[in-house]
Amino acid sequence: MELVIVAAVLIVGWLLYKKVGPGKNVKTITSEEAKSKLKEPNVQFIDVRTKGEYKGQKVKQFKNMPLHELGKRANELDPNKEVVVLCQSGMRSAKACSELKRQGFTNVSNVRGGLNMWR
Template identity: 55%
Template sequence: MDIIQWIFIIIIAVFLIQRFMPVKGITNITTEQAKNKFKDKDVQFIDVRTPGEYKANHRKPFKNIPLNQLPKRISELNENKEVVVICQSGMRSAKAAKLLKKSGFTNVSNVKGGMSAWV
């Protein structure tokens, strides 16, 4: 293998590691831990599923802001309050949590397993 192939392999490895490593400042919580936060007025609850998914099955007090709309609607959220994010499985909400973190939110929680884990 020549040097260019090694550089290419290293770049791919770094990309994959960054993609799947947890982001600092994002806490993964259980559905039970999310439920325990429902009475806290300083917590914002965001469901990033599609409007159809949300309509079919959602929990109050989660507000529906689909993942693809989040960058445009981020101003609806208070950067100084905790944000709890959920989706169906936890994958889209993890992306949303990263986006919030990169946008300056300091206290972001992702519900592990999403609505699929809700009991």
């Protein structure tokens, strides 16, 4: 019985990770690594938080592109350049990275911990 419960928990955990975790070939970077890229010309920075969250606290170089708009607005980004994605905690940005990968972007990085870890 305990083995069945453990197996069920593992399966549910794996399914949740597949649903909200970063997709294949999505890099996870620290806030320090993201900061080191801020002046690089071939890197695009997007913040997928809501407009209200963005107005309250933002990193100047990050363009606000809320997660719910990303599917329609991804064409504003250059698929040949790296995209660094930020949110508050790293969860929405992980979803955004997966969405960008599905749309053909090849160089996508998620900022681990989001603004909560921005120093």
